[in-house]
Every structure is written in C-alpha cells, then in structure tokens.
Amino acid sequence: MYDKNMLSKRIKRLRLEKDLTQRQLARMANTTPTSVSSYEKGQKTPSIEVLCNIANALETCGNLEFKGSYTPLDAIRILAQLDGHLGDVLNFITQYLQMSQLLSDDRITQGIFDSWLVGVTHNEG
Numbered sequence: 001m002y003d004k005n006m007l008s009k010r011i012k013r014l015r016l017e018k019d020l021t022q023r024q025l026a027r028m029a030n031t032t033p034t035s036v037s038s039y040e041k042g043q044k045t046p047s048i049e050v051l052c053n054i055a056n057a058l059e060t061c062g063n064l065e066f067k068g069s070y071t072p073l074d075a076i077r078i079l080a081q082l083d084g085h086l087g088d089v090l091n092f093i094t095q096y097l098q099m100s101q102l103l104s105d106d107r108i109t110q111g112i113f114d115s116w117l118v119g120v121t122h123n124e125g
Helices: 005-017 022-029 033-040 048-057 072-080 086-104 110-121
Strands: none
Touching: 005 033, 005 110, 022 033, 022 048, 033 048, 048 086, 048 110, 086 110
C-alpha cells in the first residue's frame, strides 16, 4: 500500500511554516478543517483539486515536490502491487487523467503534478 505520510507531513510542515491554522488553510484551499486534519494525519489523501488548492494556498509548488521521478507506468506498477485492490488502481487512473488534463490546460504546474504523483505512488516496500 502507498504511504500517505510523506505528503501529510509536508502539508503540515508547510502550513506551520506559514503560521496558518488548519481552519485558515481549509478556507484558503476551499475544503474543511476536518479534511485538512485528516490529510495531515495521513487518514485521507486529498483529491487532485484539493491538493492543487492547498499548494496554491501555501504559495508553493516546489516545496511539495518529492525526490524521484515517476512515470505513469511506474505509478501503475506500484499501485498494481496493492494485491487485489483494483478499485484503488482505477481511482488512480481516473485521477491521473484529471491531473494530466489540468496540467495540459496550464491550470497547475509540473511541480504540483509531480508532487501529487509521488504522493499517491510512494511505497515504503
């Protein structure tokens, strides 16, 4: 299974660096304080739209980036290792297509795309 902790720790760290409360970040990212809390605890993974809103609210793209370069094929291979969780793979593919469209429409940066991709494919193995 992929590790939500990498993304969650970065969101929390950047929020605290900006001296924002979860409520403030939620308002800026058009989500709820409960959702922000869940993202920071690694209990939920933000949708593509919310992740983009969070990155924009934190005024960062590069700081959400992770080391490593994943191709879509790499991501699908990692998610396929979820051993019988076809729904997770299908959800990933759907979100990947949405994210790719946002990238091609210049509504997000390559850094946001890469951050999202690495966040949903990170596997501690």
